[in-house]
Amino acid sequence: MKATSKSPANIAFIKYWGKADPKTRVPQNNSISMCLSDLYSLCTVEFNSKFKKDKIEFVNERIVLNKERERIIKVLDRTRNLAGIDLRAKVLTQNNFPKATGVASSASGLSGITLAACRALDLKMKGKELSKLARLASGTASRSIPNGFVEWKKGTNENSSYAKQIFPADYWRIADVVAIVSYKMKKVSSTEGHSLANTSPFQKTRLKLLKAKVKSIKQTIKNRDFSTFGQILEKEALEMHAICLTSTPSILYWSPTTIDIMKKVQSWRNQGKLESYFTIDAGPTVHLICQQNDEKKLAVRLKKIKEIEKIVINHPGSGAREINQHLF
């Protein structure tokens, strides 16, 4: 009873920030994202009567918090309940990037664990059922189940809140050049951040305007209209961070290097030299969205910023899938 998954991180063009129901992770708004080709988690789960208790291990991670283990055990409990069995499990998980720095590690990690646990127990769930199950572990994990460009519809309750593909990965040749600026774990987790969103005086206005924004960005993806798409996604990132900054207590996820990159990207664009747009999740990492013909040029410029720890070029990628090579 063993299975292994490979599951991608995803980058949100329209952000999930604020939950309608924290327990079931039903969000306050729809969000739009893209699965990333080169940032992912691998995870092997084995259920076995030999195991006395659940054992969770991470490859190459210096710090593993108790709450992270507890979150994974909850995934195991959910799948055990669905399968009607009571066996303990061993879980080994490995990211090819640092967690909790603003690359969606909970998205790739927890969607991967959900898929591997289901397959190890021979649960046949896929599509929207799998996305809903992953959502219970982490909201963004629901968006790492489908392939390519994805919309997570908030729905009206936990049964109608799941993510679906809106365009396949090969629909549009754009890239996400990720600039990881720090290997330190962020101080305020996104789960905590979500719970503060409603304390911002601007959250209500944001939610009012979001429906129209989701509609327009989907149209720009459909038309492959890069400039309009980029302007919307950059403004959207700033808007999510405006909510963070004006929450009580205030959250500032950026580092000086984050701001340096934001300014450089805008100036390269304004000089008409290189068209890319930034977006940032809950951390200092900057995601630069460009067309694939510009990705190398962009990476060369970013390499000159010595504070950047790592640059990873991503294309639109596949969602979570089962693979044959187990980690143990």
Ligand code: DP6
């Ligand atoms: C900032 O999925 O990490 O990346 O549901 O509490 O696990 P939980 O939160 P999480 O939310 C992160 C949201 C974001 C924006 C986005 O990707 O939409």
